[in-house]
Amino acid sequence: MRVLVTGGCGFIGSHVARALVAAGHAVTNLDALTYASNPANVASIAAHPRYRFVEGNICDSALVRELVADVDVVINFAAETHVDRSLLDPGIFVRTDVEGVVSLLEAVRATRTARLVHMSTDEVFGSLAPGVEAEEEGQFAPTSPYSASKAAAELQVRAYAETYELPVTVLRSCNVYGPNQHIEKFIPLFITRALAGVPLPLYGDGLQEREWIHVDDIVAAVGLLLEHLPGAAGAHAIHIGSGERLPNRVVAEAICRLAGRDESLIQRVEDRPGHDRRYALNSRRLRSRGWRPAVRFEEGLERTVRWYAGNADAWAAAENPEFREYFARQYGERLGAV
Numbered sequence: 001m002r003v004l005v006t007g008g009c010g011f012i013g014s015h016v017a018r019a020l021v022a023a024g025h026a027v028t029n030l031d032a033l034t035y036a037s038n039p040a041n042v043a044s045i046a047a048h049p050r051y052r053f054v055e056g057n058i059c060d061s062a063l064v065r066e067l068v069a070d071v072d073v074v075i076n077f078a079a080e081t082h083v084d085r086s087l088l089d090p091g092i093f094v095r096t097d098v099e100g101v102v103s104l105l106e107a108v109r110a111t112r113t114a115r116l117v118h119m120s121t122d123e124v125f126g127s128l129a130p131g132v133e134a135e136e137e138g139q140f141a142p143t144s145p146y147s148a149s150k151a152a153a154e155l156q157v158r159a160y161a162e163t164y165e166l167p168v169t170v171l172r173s174c175n176v177y178g179p180n181q182h183i184e185k186f187i188p189l190f191i192t193r194a195l196a197g198v199p200l201p202l203y204g205d206g207l208q209e210r211e212w213i214h215v216d217d218i219v220a221a222v223g224l225l226l227e228h229l230p231g232a233a234g235a236h237a238i239h240i241g242s243g244e245r246l247p248n249r250v251v252a253e254a255i256c257r258l259a260g261r262d263e264s265l266i267q268r269v270e271d272r273p274g275h276d277r278r279y280a281l282n283s284r285r286l287r288s289r290g291w292r293p294a295v296r297f298e299e300g301l302e303r304t305v306r307w308y309a310g311n312a313d314a315w316a317a318a319e320n321p322e323f324r325e326y327f328a329r330q331y332g333e334r335l336g337a338v
C-alpha cells in the first residue's frame with residue numbers, strides 16, 4: 001500500500017512509519033518539524049527506497065491535496081498533543097488538531113480514492129467515574145483545550161463521513177509510552193529526571209488514573225486495522241486500550257525503583273487545572289478482531305527506562321532552550337514553591 005503518514009517524525013508516527021516500511025508499504029512522511037518532531041526517529045528508514053520525507057504542515061491544503069492524491073491510505077498522527085501546553089497556548093491546538101484535520105478531510109473528499117485513518121484519544125470522553133469504561137459510541141465530554149480540539153476534530157470527521165459518504169477510521173488510544181517519546185510527557189519526563197536524580201513533579205495527590213499502552217502494541221493494532229479498512233461510509237471508531245490502569249503515583253514509584261532512586265525524589269506539586277481524574281477504554285471491538293496487547297506495563301516500563309538510560313543522545317536534543325523555557329514556565333513556581 002502507499003501510505004501517507006502525517007506527523008511521522010513524532011513519537012507514535014515514527015514507530016508506525018518504520019513498521020510500515022519494514023512490512024513492505026511505501027511511506028510518505030509529512031511532518032512540520034515542530035518542537036515535538038525528531039527526524040532522528042526515522043533515521044533508520046531515511047534512505048529507504050520506499051520512504052519519502054516531505055516537510056510541511058497538514059494545514060497546507062494544496063500540499064496535502066497533492067500528497068493525498070498519490071496514496072491509498074492517510075494515517076493522521078500530526079497533532080499538538082500535550083495537555084499542559086494546551087493550557088498555555090490553546091490556539092495552535094485548534095489550528096493543527098482541528099483545521100489540519102479539515103484540510104486532510106477536504107483532500108480525501110476531493111480525491112475519493114485515499115482512505116483516512118485518524119488518530120484520536122481517550123481524552124475526548126473526559127474524566128470517567130470509577131469502574132466505568134468508555135465505549136466507542138460514548139458521549140464526548142472533553143475538559144482541556146487539547147481534548148476539546150481532538151473532540152472537535154472527530155466531529156469534523158463525522159460530519160465529512162456523513163455528508164460526503166466517506167469511510168473513515170478513528171482510532172482512540174489510551175496513554176502511550178515507549179522509546180522516542182518527547183520528554184515533556186509524564187513517563188519520559190519522570191524517567192529522565194529520575195536518571196538525573198532531580199525532583200519528579202507529581203501533580204496534586206497523584207491518584208489520577210491513566211491506562212497505559214506500549215507503542216509496539218499501537219503499531220500492531222494499526223497494522224491489523226490497515227488490512228481491514230471499512231468499505232462502508234461513516235466514522236468507524238476503534239479503541240486501542242491495554243486495560244492496565246494505574247494511579248500516577250504508582251507509576252512514579254515504579255520509575256524510581258527502576259532508575260535506582262529513592263521515592264523521596266517524587267515531589268507533590270500544584271495540580272494541573274481541570275486535571276481529569278480517570279480515563280479507561282473498552283477495547284472489546286479491537287480484541288474481537290484478534291488483537292491483544294503483547295507488552296505488559298511492568299515489562300514495557302522497564303524496557304523504556306533502559307532505553308532512556310542507554311540513549312541519552314537520542315532525547316538530549318529535546319532539552320533545548322525552547323524546552324527549558326517551557327519547563328521554567330510550567331514547573332518553575334511548582335518546584336520552587338515546594
Ligand code: TYD
Pocket residue numbers: 082083084123175184185186187189201202203204208209210248272
Ligand atoms: P501526560 O503525559 O501529560 O498525559 P495526559 O495528561 O494526556 O494523560 O500526563 C499523564 C498523567 O501524569 C496526567 O494525569 C498528568 C500527570 N503528570 C504529572 O503528575 N506530572 C507531570 O509533570 C506531567 C507531565 C504529568
